[in-house]
Amino acid sequence: MRRKYGTAWLLTAGLVLALLVLVPVAAGLGAYPVPVGDVLSSVQHRLGLGGGALGRVPESVLWNVRFPRIVLALLVGASLGCAGALMQGVFGNPLAEPGVIGVSSGAAVGAVAVIALGLDFLGTWTVSAVAFVSGLATVLLVYAMSRSGGRTEVVTLILTGIAVNAFAGALIGLFLFFADTAAVNQITFWQLGSLSQATWPKVLAVLPCAVVGLTLAPLYAGRLDLLALGERPARHLGVDVERLRVVLVLVIALLTAAAVSLSGIISFVGLVVPHLLRMAAGPGHRFLIPASALLGALVLLGADLTARTVAAPAELPLGVLTALIGSPFFFWLLRRARRGQGGWA
Amino acid sequence: MLVVDPAQGLADVGPRIRAVADALGVPAAGKELTKRSEDRIAAVRKAIPAREEKPRVAFLYLRGSASVYLIGGKGSGATSLLEAAGAVDAGAESGLEQDFTAITTEALAKAAPDAILVMTKGLESVGGLDGLVKIPGVAQTPAGMDRRVVSVEDGVLLNYGPRTDQVLRSIVHQLYGDDTK
Numbered sequence: 001m002r003r004k005y006g007t008a009w010l011l012t013a014g015l016v017l018a019l020l021v022l023v024p025v026a027a028g029l030g031a032y033p034v035p036v037g038d039v040l041s042s043v044q045h046r047l048g049l050g051g052g053a054l055g056r057v058p059e060s061v062l063w064n065v066r067f068p069r070i071v072l073a074l075l076v077g078a079s080l081g082c083a084g085a086l087m088q089g090v091f092g093n094p095l096a097e098p099g100v101i102g103v104s105s106g107a108a109v110g111a112v113a114v115i116a117l118g119l120d121f122l123g124t125w126t127v128s129a130v131a132f133v134s135g136l137a138t139v140l141l142v143y144a145m146s147r148s149g150g151r152t153e154v155v156t157l158i159l160t161g162i163a164v165n166a167f168a169g170a171l172i173g174l175f176l177f178f179a180d181t182a183a184v185n186q187i188t189f190w191q192l193g194s195l196s197q198a199t200w201p202k203v204l205a206v207l208p209c210a211v212v213g214l215t216l217a218p219l220y221a222g223r224l225d226l227l228a229l230g231e232r233p234a235r236h237l238g239v240d241v242e243r244l245r246v247v248l249v250l251v252i253a254l255l256t257a258a259a260v261s262l263s264g265i266i267s268f269v270g271l272v273v274p275h276l277l278r279m280a281a282g283p284g285h286r287f288l289i290p291a292s293a294l295l296g297a298l299v300l301l302g303a304d305l306t307a308r309t310v311a312a313p314a315e316l317p318l319g320v321l322t323a324l325i326g327s328p329f330f331f332w333l334l335r336r337a338r339r340g341q342g343g344w345a
Numbered sequence: 346m347l348v349v350d351p352a353q354g355l356a357d358v359g360p361r362i363r364a365v366a367d368a369l370g371v372p373a374a375g376k377e378l379t380k381r382s383e384d385r386i387a388a389v390r391k392a393i394p395a396r397e398e399k400p401r402v403a404f405l406y407l408r409g410s411a412s413v414y415l416i417g418g419k420g421s422g423a424t425s426l427l428e429a430a431g432a433v434d435a436g437a438e439s440g441l442e443q444d445f446t447a448i449t450t451e452a453l454a455k456a457a458p459d460a461i462l463v464m465t466k467g468l469e470s471v472g473g474l475d476g477l478v479k480i481p482g483v484a485q486t487p488a489g490m491d492r493r494v495v496s497v498e499d500g501v502l503l504n505y506g507p508r509t510d511q512v513l514r515s516i517v518h519q520l521y522g523d524d525t526k
Contacts, residue, residue: 031452032485057485061454065481124472182466186408189447196414196450199481313439313452 008287011280015294019074022298026070026305031312032061069198073304074297075210076195076263079255081296082217084270085277085289086255089224090248091154097271098256101161101249105168106138107131107260108191112172115186116179127190128205128261135257138164143249152245193264193319195304202262209258213251214293220248221285228283266319268326269296275330279337299326352505354425358382362507378507385510386429393431393517400520402427402495403435403458403488406445407467407477414482416453420444422503423462430516432460450482457486460493460520468496495519 028036034054042062044051053059080098087096098104111131113119120126146152146160176184223244226234235241256270274292281287299322306325307316347368349361359379366375404417404427417423417434418441424434435458436446461483471477474494483489495516502512 031449032455057454057457060485061451064484065450065454068481120470124476182408196447197481199479308449308451313441313448313456314446315449315452317447 007281008284008291011277012287012291012294015291015298019294019298019301022301022305023070023074026073026301027062027066029305029309030061030066031308032058032065034058034062034066064199068200068203069195069304069308070301071203072195072198072206072262073301075203075206076259076266077269077297077300078214078293079206079210079259079296080266080269080300081273082214082289082293083252083255083259084272084296085274085285085292086217086220086224086248086252087270088274089227089285089288090245090252091158092228092230093154093158094275095271096158098252099165099267099270100158101252102138102142102164102168103135103253103256104260104265105165105172106141107135107257108265109138109168109171109175110134111190111261111264112175112187115190116175116183118183125205128202131261132257135260136253138168139249139253139257143246151242189317190264191319192317193266193322194307194315194317195263196308196315206258206262209254213255213258216247216251217255217289217293218286220244221289224248224285224289228285264319266300266322268323268330269299272326272330273299276333279333351422352503353420353422355386355429355505355509356425357505358386358507358509361505382507382510386513389510389514389517390429390431394521396431400432400459401435401438401457402432402460402462402520403453403456403486404462405453405467405483407463407471407480414447414450414480415445416441416448416456417462418443418446422505426502426509426513426516427462429513430520432520450480453482454485458488459491460495461486461488462495462497462516464499464502465496466499468494493520 024036024039027039028034038054038058039062041051042054042059045053046063054062083098087098087100088094090096108131110133111127113134114127114130119130122129142157142161142164143152145164146157148156176187179187223234223239226237226239227241227244229237231241260266273296274288277288277291277295281291300318303322303325304318307318307321310316347364349364350357352358352361359382362379362382363372363375366372366378404421404423406415406417416436419437420442421436421444424437427434435456439456461477463477468474468477471480474492477483477494478489478492480489488494496519497512497515501508
């Protein structure tokens with residue numbers, strides 16, 4: 001146990017340090033090169049600590065294109081990572097990820113419907129707003145449908161989620177079928193996930209959801225640890241399991257719906273980030289929840305940096321990139337952990 | 346049954362008209378129409394004001410807010426129109442071979458086009474001119490700062506038929522304003 005606690009602190013410090021290094025690096029790199037020195041100087045200038053403003057264009061690229069994108073990557077990544085850790089904790093199931101209870105597919109149905117029907121009652125915000133609402137609504141629907149007699153069984157919830165996901169997939173297919181070519185294009189790109197349209201207003205839109213979710217989540221770490229003992233023992237230890245589940249499902253929905261509605265579907269982060277940390281430092285949620293938020297932010301910032309630089313001036317779809325690089329890495333890690341522990345039952 | 350190859354540029358206008366006319370059994374009318382179209386295009390090109398520096402124009406394919414943001418390259422078909430209008434296709438110039446490429450917003454800022462060519466429906470989908478110049482990346486280009494945007498109807502821009510001169514005239518007019526003779 002002693003060793004694990006040491007690892008946890010070391011990992012947390014390492015994650016924070018990595019973020020502190022990666023943020024200025026990401027701010028300096030891009031198709032429009034701004035040296036890291038200039039970035040720091042411009043930041044100093046804005047904070048009124050000396051330094052100097054850059055030219056009109058580099059200053060604008062830095063503050064209106066790159067910084068909002070970096071902040072959005074951090075928020076979305078932290079939200080997805082944290083939601084994934086909560087999800088696996090609440091359902092005591094290593095396969096759980098926010099997508100299972102229908103957040104992503106629900107949001108996708110909303111977004112796809114808006115695009116295919118050409119709705120624009122909220123201007124350029126329509127897609128995001130509708131995606132957010134339909135994502136939340138889908139989770140509530142899944143939750144309501146899987147309750148019976150005032151209780152929710154995990155298996156029922158997950159199976160209901162799978163059924164609703166399938167239904168959402170069918171709806172998306174139907175909209176695709178009726179959409180014109182331009183809309184099909186747009187839908188495809190939305191589903192691949194991207195942060196390329198990041199602006200400060202979008203950051204402000206996701207910020208409240210992310211802050212509420214990320215603040216609430218660690219408060220439930222202790223109760224999640226008890227829940228890991230099993231539902232009945234946790235109840236005997238004084239945990240109101242049903243309430244815990246309701247609250248956390250709402251927190252997960254809030255975090256994921258906000259993230260997905262602005263970035264499109266970004267797979268893999270919510271599933272794998274908590275697994276990586278659990279393999280490294282054990283399953284205690286006091287560490288796992290905040291660390292998943294940190295690692296999620298780090299992974300997504302790194303992935304987005306890669307997406308916008310590796311093939312410059314072209315841009316790779318972010319959701320594709322996270323899964324493309326992440327899945328083989330996860331597979332390798334899985335094999336290694338399994339060998340180390342002599343196989344799992 | 347007649348299949349006409351997709352048009353790639355202004356040079357295709359004549360052959361396309363003739364191919365259709367031949368298929369309809371009116372080659373003489375085809376020749377006449379070809380000549381008229383080519384004369385009209387030549388007239389528009391003549392009227393382009395002489396400038397020392399050619400404006401660099403980026404052809405953007407936009408669709409709504411869902412981050413569809415593609416730049417036209419060599420294969421987009423607009424290069425030849427832009428060249429005829431006395432401009433340079435910024436996408437083709439920066440070495441993009443495909444018809445459309447998803448580029449990063451910063452790459453557009455770096456390409457620094459003097460003007461942006463869009464299709465009318467694409468422009469509408471991002472909230473018109475005011476919406477377009479606010480899009481990250483566009484806002485940082487000379488085109489975005491000066492609000493120099495050329496928009497052409499979706500179906501008309503790349504059809505390279507007998508009315509190409511009207512498209513060209515419209516581009517020239519929007520690009521240079523009232524300097525056109």
